[in-house]
Amino acid sequence: MKNIFTMHAMRNTIVAAALVLAPAASFAGVFISVGFAPPALPVYVQPVAPADGYLWNPGYWAYDPVTAGYYWVPGVWVRPPQVGVLWTPPYWGFEGGVYGFHAGYWGPHVGFYGGINYGFGYGGVGFWGGRWDREAFR
Numbered sequence: 001m002k003n004i005f006t007m008h009a010m011r012n013t014i015v016a017a018a019l020v021l022a023p024a025a026s027f028a029g030v031f032i033s034v035g036f037a038p039p040a041l042p043v044y045v046q047p048v049a050p051a052d053g054y055l056w057n058p059g060y061w062a063y064d065p066v067t068a069g070y071y072w073v074p075g076v077w078v079r080p081p082q083v084g085v086l087w088t089p090p091y092w093g094f095e096g097g098v099y100g101f102h103a104g105y106w107g108p109h110v111g112f113y114g115g116i117n118y119g120f121g122y123g124g125v126g127f128w129g130g131r132w133d134r135e136a137f138r
Contacts, residue, residue, distance in 0.1 A: 032101040035099070039061060042059075056075060056120050057075055058075045058122055059075035082106075083132065083135050086109060086110045088105055088106075088111040089118055090103050092114065
C-alpha cells in the first residue's frame with residue numbers, strides 16, 4: 001500500500017514540475033469560445049511607467065462563463081520575466097462560427113495578436129513600443 005502512495009506522489013510531482021517548466025508560449029492555445037463578439041476596446045489613458053525596464057501589457061476583454069458576459073481586464077506595466085522577451089497581447093479570433101480567446105504570452109518577439117490596435121505600441125500590424133538594448137528595455 002505504501003508503494004502505491006509513493007508512486008502517486010511521485011507522478012503528481014512530475015506532472016507539477018512539467019507544468020511549471022513548460023514554456024509560456026505552449027499555453028497560448030484557445031481555451032474559451034463564445035458565440036458573440038467582445039465589446040469594442042475602451043479608450044483609456046496609459047499610466048506613466050513605474051520605472052525603467054517595464055513593458056506595457058494592454059488591457060483586454062476576458063469572458064466569465066458564470067455570468068455569460070465579458071469583463072475588462074485593465075492594462076498594466078510589468079517587468080519582463082527575463083531579458084530579451086516581449087509580450088504578445090491576448091486576442092479574440094473568429095473561427096468556425098465562434099470567438100476563441102488566444103492567451104497572451106512572453107517570447108523573443110511579439111507574435112500575432114489578432115490585428116487589434118491596442119495602442120501604446122501595439123498597433124495591430126506590429127509592435128513599436130520599444131526595444132531591448134543590451135540588458136535594458138528602452
